[in-house]
Amino acid sequence: MFNSFTPPRIIQLFYFSAFFNFSDIVIVHEESVSKAASFSLPSALTSKYPASKFALIYYNATTSSVMKTAIQRGKSIGAGFMYVTNRVLPNPYDALPSYYTQMMAELAKTLTG
Numbered sequence: 001m002f003n004s005f006t007p008p009r010i011i012q013l014f015y016f017s018a019f020f021n022f023s024d025i026v027i028v029h030e031e032s033v034s035k036a037a038s039f040s041l042p043s044a045l046t047s048k049y050p051a052s053k054f055a056l057i058y059y060n061a062t063t064s065s066v067m068k069t070a071i072q073r074g075k076s077i078g079a080g081f082m083y084v085t086n087r088v089l090p091n092p093y094d095a096l097p098s099y100y101t102q103m104m105a106e107l108a109k110t111l112t113g
Contacts, residue, residue: 020045025055025081032069033058033084041077051080058084059092064099071103071110082107 019026029039036058046054056079061067067084074082085097097103 020049020053024053026053027055027057028079030057031059033061033066034069036073039077041079046078051078054079055081056081057082060086060088061097062086064102067097067099067103070108071106075110080111082111 007086017107028041029036031039036056036082039056041054056070056074058070058074061070063086065067067086070084085092085105087093087095
């Protein structure tokens, strides 16, 4: 897995698509869920690589409803992997989200359906 760092360097990823050749999965967006709606992947990337290459991570998704919306948005822009949490900075990864079980069910339903 390759993390393109935050904020995403999509232009860099576009010009250096070698990242996609040496990594199984590339985290293309790691940000507060409030920025999810404004993020998109260039069609030049999504037409060249399968969804299984793209991962999104969103934090500060305060409710399960916000989490579900973020997952739907991720699927619509072509991401095959997602992690959404209600945890916040400085370390949104210090515990699992309170809706972890719901998130796993939503991911299974959304990404396989």
